[in-house]
Amino acid sequence: MIPEIGHFLLILALGVASLQFLLPSWGVWKRDARAMAFGQSAAQVQFALVFLSYLCLTWAFVQKDFSVTYVAANSHSELPLMYRISAVWGAHEGSLLLWMLMLSGWTCAVSVFNRRLPADITATCLAVLGAIAVGFLSFMLLTSNPFDRHFPVPAEGKDLNPLLQDPGLIIHPPMLYMGYVGFSVAFAFAIAALVSGRLDGAWARWTRPWTTTAWLFLTMGITLGSWWAYHELGWGGWWFWDPVENASFMPWLVGTALIHSLAVTEKRGLLKSWTVLLAIIAFSLSLLGTFLVRSGVLVSVHAFATDPARGVYILGFLAVVLGSAFSLYAWRAPQLKSDGDLALFSREGLLLLNNVFLVVAAAAVLLGTLYPLFVDALGMGKISVGPPYFNAVFIPLTAPLAAILGLAMAVGWKRAKFAEVVRQLRWPAALALLLAAGLPFLWVGSSGFAVFAGVLLGSWVLLTSVHDLWGRVRAKRSLLAGLAAVPRCVWGMTVAHIGLGLWVLGVAFVSLHSVERDVRLAAGESAELHGYEFFLRGVDPVHGPNYDADRGTVEVTRQGASVTTLHPEKRLYRAQQNVMTEAAVDESPIRDLYVALGEPFDNGDWSLRMYYKPAMQLVWWGGFIMFFGGILAASDRRYRLAKLAQAPVSADGKVTA
Amino acid sequence: MTKRQKRMVAVVLLLVGLSVAAVLGFTAFSKNMMYFQTPSDIAAGKLPQGARIRLGGLVEKGSVQRGDGLLVNFSVADCEARLPVRYEGILPDLFREGQGIVATGHMDGKTFVADEVLAKHDENYMPPELAEKLVTPDGKHSCEQFKSMEGKA
Numbered sequence: 001m002i003p004e005i006g007h008f009l010l011i012l013a014l015g016v017a018s019l020q021f022l023l024p025s026w027g028v029w030k031r032d033a034r035a036m037a038f039g040q041s042a043a044q045v046q047f048a049l050v051f052l053s054y055l056c057l058t059w060a061f062v063q064k065d066f067s068v069t070y071v072a073a074n075s076h077s078e079l080p081l082m083y084r085i086s087a088v089w090g091a092h093e094g095s096l097l098l099w100m101l102m103l104s105g106w107t108c109a110v111s112v113f114n115r116r117l118p119a120d121i122t123a124t125c126l127a128v129l130g131a132i133a134v135g136f137l138s139f140m141l142l143t144s145n146p147f148d149r150h151f152p153v154p155a156e157g158k159d160l161n162p163l164l165q166d167p168g169l170i171i172h173p174p175m176l177y178m179g180y181v182g183f184s185v186a187f188a189f190a191i192a193a194l195v196s197g198r199l200d201g202a203w204a205r206w207t208r209p210w211t212t213t214a215w216l217f218l219t220m221g222i223t224l225g226s227w228w229a230y231h232e233l234g235w236g237g238w239w240f241w242d243p244v245e246n247a248s249f250m251p252w253l254v255g256t257a258l259i260h261s262l263a264v265t266e267k268r269g270l271l272k273s274w275t276v277l278l279a280i281i282a283f284s285l286s287l288l289g290t291f292l293v294r295s296g297v298l299v300s301v302h303a304f305a306t307d308p309a310r311g312v313y314i315l316g317f318l319a320v321v322l323g324s325a326f327s328l329y330a331w332r333a334p335q336l337k338s339d340g341d342l343a344l345f346s347r348e349g350l351l352l353l354n355n356v357f358l359v360v361a362a363a364a365v366l367l368g369t370l371y372p373l374f375v376d377a378l379g380m381g382k383i384s385v386g387p388p389y390f391n392a393v394f395i396p397l398t399a400p401l402a403a404i405l406g407l408a409m410a411v412g413w414k415r416a417k418f419a420e421v422v423r424q425l426r427w428p429a430a431l432a433l434l435l436a437a438g439l440p441f442l443w444v445g446s447s448g449f450a451v452f453a454g455v456l457l458g459s460w461v462l463l464t465s466v467h468d469l470w471g472r473v474r475a476k477r478s479l480l481a482g483l484a485a486v487p488r489c490v491w492g493m494t495v496a497h498i499g500l501g502l503w504v505l506g507v508a509f510v511s512l513h514s515v516e517r518d519v520r521l522a523a524g525e526s527a528e529l530h531g532y533e534f535f536l537r538g539v540d541p542v543h544g545p546n547y548d549a550d551r552g553t554v555e556v557t558r559q560g561a562s563v564t565t566l567h568p569e570k571r572l573y574r575a576q577q578n579v580m581t582e583a584a585v586d587e588s589p590i591r592d593l594y595v596a597l598g599e600p601f602d603n604g605d606w607s608l609r610m611y612y613k614p615a616m617q618l619v620w621w622g623g624f625i626m627f628f629g630g631i632l633a634a635s636d637r638r639y640r641l642a643k644l645a646q647a648p649v650s651a652d653g654k655v656t657a
Numbered sequence: 658m659t660k661r662q663k664r665m666v667a668v669v670l671l672l673v674g675l676s677v678a679a680v681l682g683f684t685a686f687s688k689n690m691m692y693f694q695t696p697s698d699i700a701a702g703k704l705p706q707g708a709r710i711r712l713g714g715l716v717e718k719g720s721v722q723r724g725d726g727l728l729v730n731f732s733v734a735d736c737e738a739r740l741p742v743r744y745e746g747i748l749p750d751l752f753r754e755g756q757g758i759v760a761t762g763h764m765d766g767k768t769f770v771a772d773e774v775l776a777k778h779d780e781n782y783m784p785p786e787l788a789e790k791l792v793t794p795d796g797k798h799s800c801e802q803f804k805s806m807e808g809k810a
Contacts, residue, residue, distance in 0.1 A: 356674065360674070360678045363678075364678065364682050367682060368686070381693070383692050383693065384690075384691050384693065384711055385686065385690055386689055386761075388689040389686055392684075392685035396681060518727055518745075518747050578750075598747035598748070599750075599752075601723065607747045
């Protein structure tokens with residue numbers, strides 16, 4: 001009964017979403033205030049319906065209702081409750097329902113927080129979001145209904161994919177989807193700006209907190225996904241340039257560009273059509289990501305069941321959304337006039353340059369991700385593009401980005417004197433050079449050009465961020481008064497940039513100075529790795545709730561002193577007879593020691609994969625700090641003050657992010 | 658400079674930047690593109706020596722032999738041909754005889770030297786590229802002799 005109610009609620013939601021699209025659109029066209037206002041209540045009702053429907057599916061999982069096809073395929077009677085709840089988004093149908101829940105949640109938030117905005121802007125936004133919801137709801141109901149029943153009812157479920165039975169994976173997909181779906185709000189605002197023809201500083205100020213919020217969720221989602229891959233896949237890698245990773249990374253790159261170009265649009269009234277274009281592209285890439293992951297066209301650890309009908313539907317939906325958005329853009333964008341001139345050596349000029357680099361980097365990733373698909377579709381053979389391509393293109397494109405970033409924070413809006421900026425930045429630059437020369441020797445005991453460049457860029461970003469903050473604080477009488485006077489969006493910017501700096505440092509060390517060794521050991525034997533001695537004491541059987549495992553005991557010593565004892569596992573999940581590698585990691589800010597069990601040999605030996613990974617934690621901390629910076633920036637109170645919404649565009653260089 | 662000249666300079670700079678990026682991209686592309694091959698493609702001699710390729714096929718039943726340390730030899734087969742593979746390292750969790758795999762590496766004489774072996778977390782999984790190439794004109798896979806029932810643990 002409960003699953004049928006869930007199904008019925010989804011159909012109701014589709015009806016409400018259609019009205020939410022049609023009525024406000026008509027209202028905007030006819031200038032009918034009541035029709036325009038309808039969007040808000042529709043958005044809230046739609047959210048309530050989808051939320052209840054989501055609860056119905058969760059209930060089916062908690063109750064182990066194996067008569068529901070989707071539950072039977074992704075749950076098991078021995079599966080712990082925590083994973084039964086997260087199994088809702090463990091496969092295609094349920095993750096679409098989660099996508100839909102997020103979309104209606106964002107829409108509901110827009111309807112609540114946008115009450116002070118002009119009625120036609122809000123109505124257009126909600127109509128656009130309603131149209132997207134119609135697309136996804138009918139996709140679910142037509143091709144991927146999570147509430148389908150099947151008979152006879154199996155006595156036992158097939159269990160959740162063991163790869164997904166990890167705490168990291170409980171929150172990774174919701175975070176990622178929050179980010180993906182969040183860009184739909186920026187997209188809706190962009191369409192509203194095109195329809196109304198009004199794109200000013202106020203519009204940018206309304207759009208900024210939404211975009212930043214979407215971006216911070218995406219940042220967290222990507223970081224968690226990478227953290228999960230590192231711990232769960234047993235290959236010791238944290239980024240594989242896997243097509244599905246790229247699918248989440250491209251919207252991140254364009255979203256980052258969007259955040260910065262919105263700042264220019266708000267402060268200076270420039271780059272208007274560029275900002276709108278970025279908002280459209282960011283959402284398109286989110287949809288493309290959904291298509292790539294869901295259609296099964298990709299060979300990837302993430303690809304779920306292949307079903308051509310689904311792929312065709314999403315591709316068609318993508319074509320409709322992109323086609324109409326770009327047509328509207330081509331028609332209306334020429335009317336968006338800049339409010340002034342753009343000087344290249346000014347903050348807005350440098351931000352534009354940073355935008356160009358980000359978008360070109362995203363394009364390079366897109367090329368590497370899609371080209372193999374095109375070649376295949378044209379019947380020209382099966383090819384693949386590995387990490388070497390992405391590294392060769394991505395790193396040269398993003399290195400200038402870090403250099404410009406440090407510069408842009410010291411350069412004022414409108415125009416700046418080059419000599420003055422050089423004088424200001426001489427100390428951060430000197431210190432960054434010093435760190436680049438010395439830090440690699442202190443940290444990993446050797447150096448080279450690549451790690452020198454990486455540390456130089458990372459510490460340059462870090463130091464210029466701190467320097468910029470210091471410049472703001474120094475003007476005040478006391479340190480505390482100075483810190484308190486810094487607006488929260490500036491804190492957000494500084495914190496996010498510090499996160500990026502730490503991330504660059506971490507990436508430089510871990511990619512260039514990791515040491516890997518695969519060995520074959522018998523119990524009682526040991527192997528040496530980068531000054532650490534790994535002693536395999538033995539491998540013993542243990543039993544978990546729904547798996548049996550071989551659990552290794554590896555004692556790590558350094559120069560005779562004990563460092564840690566690690567317990568890597570090889571698990572056999574009983575329901576699907578799947579083997580999983582559970583790596584054991586000793587983490588510290590300086591280095592990670594990583595051990596994964598390989599395979600047993602006939603004579604009782606085991607193969608072991610061992611890594612020494614310097615500064616690995618900085619990569620996670622970098623991502624986490626960027627996320628936190630995003631929270632600070634998005635929660636700045638000037639976005640919430642009603643009367644500021646009518647204030648003229650400020651060209652003041654000090655309150656910027 | 659007038660406004661128009663300034664704009665021209667900006668456009669030219671942008672074009673130069675984009676072309677540099679494009680050249681960089683396509684160079685990296687052509688260097689790092691790997692073709693997917695099956696053992697019969699290699700037997701047909703379509704391949705330049707030493708090129709990096711992805712080899713897809715089924716691990717032939719009874720062909721896996723362990724050597725010293727982590728060295729392992731096995732054959733990868735499709736319907737018409739088989740190819741000996743040498744690999745030193747840890748095999749993926751789902752590596753089994755009769756299972757579809759994808760190995761990345763290069764040809765060394767008559768042997769394929771793999772530096773990475775991938776298998777999917779699904780015992781019935783076959784890489785789509787492989788499944789497509791293994792299909793016979795009547796639309797069925799015809800390689801049952803390479804797939805053993807033990808392989809489906």
